[in-house]
Amino acid sequence: MSTDSPVADRARLDRVQRRFGEFAAEYAALPLYAALCRELARDDEAAALLLVARPGQARPVLWLAAVHDLVLKNPGSPAAQWFPSVVGPGMTPDGDPWPDVRQFALAHRDELVERIATHGTQTNEVNRAVYVALGLALAAADVPDLPVALLELGASAGLLLGVERYAVELTAPEAREGEGPVRLGDPGSSVRCSGVDRRCAAHRLVDHGVGLPHVVARVGLDLEPVDVADDDAVRWLEACLWPDVPGRVERFRAARSLLRDDAQTLVAGDMVDDLPAALALAAAGPGPDGHLVVLTSWALTYLEPARRADVLHHLRAAAADVRALSWLSAEPPGCVPGLVTPAEGLEGNTVLGLHRWRDGRALEPMVLGSCHPHGAWVDVSLEVVESTVLQRYSH
Ligand SMILES: C[S@@+](CC[C@H](N)C(=O)[O-])C[C@H]1O[C@@H](n2cnc3c(N)ncnc32)[C@H](O)[C@@H]1O
Incomplete structure (x- = not known):
């Protein structure tokens, strides 16, 4: 993961973690993403996965989209229960999503890093x-x-x-x-x-x-x-949508299936x-x-x-x-x-x-x-x- 001197790496990680903190503060109303970013702001190991992003792409939304993509691909994982896009709006449990999501992210480290290193986020609303x-x-x-x-x-x-x-x-x-x-x-x-x-x-x-x-x-x-017939590519667009905002993922899926036939x-x-x-x-x-x-x-x-x-x-x-x-x-x-x-x-x-x-x-x-x-x-x-x-x- 290290790309530079330890001092430079530490400085980059500090910057990335500051951005996670800012995201958590700006979007405090999002139950899942704000909770994850609050933790990422102080969890060096999990936040450092973002350091492989392409220049200018090391933004919290990329880490979140990469993990969202993997969760959508693994809907039976414990981490998935915290995502309304998997279990349905209003169906997530009460409590702290971080232990499950952290464990999932680190267990899928290679896949997560691959996505972060090769993808950018984009909004298809x-x-x-x-x-x-x-x-x-x-x-x-x-x-x-x-x-x-x-x-x-x-x-x-x-x-x-x-x-x-x-x-x-x-x-x-x-x-x-x-x-x-x-x-x-x-x-x-x-x-x-x-x-x-x-x-x-x-x-x-x-x-x-x-x-x-x-x-x-x-x-x-x-x-x-x-x-729209390419499941992996479409899942990435879906993963870029914030699961905390009701209706977005559902609307995306409905449009995809309507246009898929025509x-x-x-x-x-x-x-x-x-x-x-x-x-x-x-x-x-x-x-x-x-x-x-x-x-x-x-x-x-x-x-x-x-x-x-x-x-x-x-x-x-x-x-x-x-x-x-x-x-x-x-x-x-x-x-x-x-x-x-x-x-x-x-x-x-x-x-x-x-x-x-x-x-x-x-x-x-x-x-x-x-x-x-x-x-x-x-x-x-x-x-x-x-x-x-x-x-x-x-x-
Ligand atoms: C944020 S998405 C917008 C998608 C859609 N227009 C919408 O509003 O939901 C921007 C899109 O512009 C495309 N794009 C960027 N530069 C382009 C260029 N020079 N020529 C063609 N497409 C480009 C990107 O690949 C991406 O799919």
Whole structure:
């Protein structure tokens, strides 16, 4: 395990353990993960397993994901009884999970170290379908009848591509008494997503007769796409979800099993270098009279800033070949080229943006609003809704 001098190793271990302590303090409300991190902050032997992580990856969530992955693989182990993702929500015992989890981690040291040394964590939160559904309805509000090809850049396992096959519920805030929820997608779906629609934007859209467009093709592009039929790869994505947060793992599993029978096309490649080919592949679905909707959700942010304008450049070029092209983005402020994020007034770290081209002509890019990074709420103003709908009559 030692990679450097004993003094340097001690200093690295101190840093790692400080991070475990900080995680425990920040997420004190998570019964399992906070308890484990409190112990890891003072257990040298168990915490030192994280020192094999690749540069920049030695974060508590990687240790936790690696152990979660092994527990999911060994559901009969004593450690597994502490994980709601294995035994079910509300079924974990009272008491201290650390002795079982520590014993399990050290007994599986080689497998744990292998995962930590070779993997990174990533969040595939299916509830992001809440902001994707609202954004997709807004993107198509002026061209509601065109068949849509959905192309997601940085799609991972492509779970967001199934958005219109999920039951997506946008609920009115408590202050709007008497306003029922708006449901987009398939109300009978086994995949249930929900979030608060702070300004009732979806309600206003529905008043205008706008819902989700008809999606006829789905393509995902990712450097390392995950095949939903690959049990090991999918288990790692599941392991990256925090088992303490109710509903996340269950929703992930439901989406996986729904899409497993009707998988979308996933292409391995870079979102700049391989974008023209992916755009052509997706556009072939509905043909030149269709609407190509490109989605980036917490993906463009991983691209070096200097390359982000290249994405826009390729989209602009592709817009000449289709009736309508839109780019729906959900990324941190300042990430998406051409989107001017207001200095104030946007809550949260996820900005919803929309670029549109109609008959090859670019419309003014719009900040739609902001949202919770996992879709717990969306905040889109009614003026934005009106202007996307009104656009219908101007072309
Ligand atoms: C945090 S995941 C987001 C997954 C999904 N978009 C979501 O919101 O749930 C980011 C994904 O972007 C992919 N990615 C990062 N850089 C990329 C690039 N240059 N080209 C294609 N995909 C990339 C990663 O492989 C990873 O699967």
